Amino acid sequence: MKVQNCTQTDESGVKQPSRARLRTPIREQQRLDPSEREAIIAREAVSFFAEHGFEGQTRELAKRLGITQPLLYRYFPSKEALIERVYQEVFVGRWKPSWEKIITDRSVPLKARLVHFYREYAEVILTYEWIRLFMFAGLKDLGLNARYLKMLRERAFEKVIEEIRVEYGRPSTRELPITVLEIEMVWGLHAAIFYLGVRQFIYSMSLETDVNSIIDAKVATFLSGVCSILPAKAAV
Incomplete structure (x- = not known):
């Protein structure tokens, strides 16, 4: 069975998400078009909610992405809309x-x-x-x-x-x-x-x-x- 590249093995042998993954803040990616930025936010939301649960705050997600919360809401007008995107990405997609x-x-x-x-x-x-x-x-x-x-x-x-x-x-x-x-x-x-x-x-x-x-x-x-x-x- 294939192992995702974004994992690492802890002392017990269990695969965990790599904390060493480097993220480039969206604000530094000036040439990305809106669809690319939206995709980056969605991918990071998948990782963020997997770690913190759906109680995780969008302000923390925005901080992790290196953007403001209002900018995040330009792409996803509500937390519910972001969660729906996560559902489509992970479970349907x-x-x-x-x-x-x-x-x-x-x-x-x-x-x-x-x-x-x-x-x-x-x-x-x-x-x-x-x-x-x-x-x-x-x-x-x-x-x-x-x-x-x-x-x-x-x-x-x-x-x-x-x-x-x-x-x-x-x-x-x-x-x-x-x-x-x-x-x-x-x-x-x-x-x-x-x-x-x-x-x-x-x-x-x-x-x-x-x-x-x-x-x-x-x-x-x-x-x-x-x-x-x-x-x-x-x-x-």
């Missing part, structure tokens, strides 16, 4: 449509598809910024988590359940609605992988083996047990 094709490509065995999807997904979400922003957003009750999880259910979970039903010869989700237990089982798999990031970036606990090996084992365990809660096969 990093979602890859190719993942949905991986899940539904029946030319590949189901286990291999799920492993492929979750290995790629883990590279995106198991980062300092992603995990901490998601946790902070939930604690702040900003509604961002509910929006993301709705997207996740529609783009991934429901597709996974359809493919599992096909694998085990069960009725399509078009014929028989997805059950609560099916969703819960997929949630369990997904949450177990997400928790690897919580251990690293919330609890500061390093993993004792590589992420891909853990994902492989969790997918195998999931598939070995999920059949028991699927709808019965249609009568012949």
Whole structure:
């Protein structure tokens, strides 16, 4: 699994954001056009809120950027608008449509598809910024988590359940609605992988083996047990 270049390893082996990264104050970048300046503010906001939570003050963010707070508000008229941009950058913008094709490509065995999807997904979400922003957003009750999880259910979970039903010869989700237990089982798999990031970036606990090996084992365990809660096969 790839490691972001903006991290460094502490004594426990946990990846943390590099505090040595040099920032050039926006006021020194006189030749940047407005869209470039806006992008710089958005990127720094991602890092800032990941470190301090969404309670972090925009005046502190402006100071960190080397600009005035009024100038920051010229690009983002409110803190809410800035947080929405962070949501779009981190949670929506990093979602890859190719993942949905991986899940539904029946030319590949189901286990291999799920492993492929979750290995790629883990590279995106198991980062300092992603995990901490998601946790902070939930604690702040900003509604961002509910929006993301709705997207996740529609783009991934429901597709996974359809493919599992096909694998085990069960009725399509078009014929028989997805059950609560099916969703819960997929949630369990997904949450177990997400928790690897919580251990690293919330609890500061390093993993004792590589992420891909853990994902492989969790997918195998999931598939070995999920059949028991699927709808019965249609009568012949």
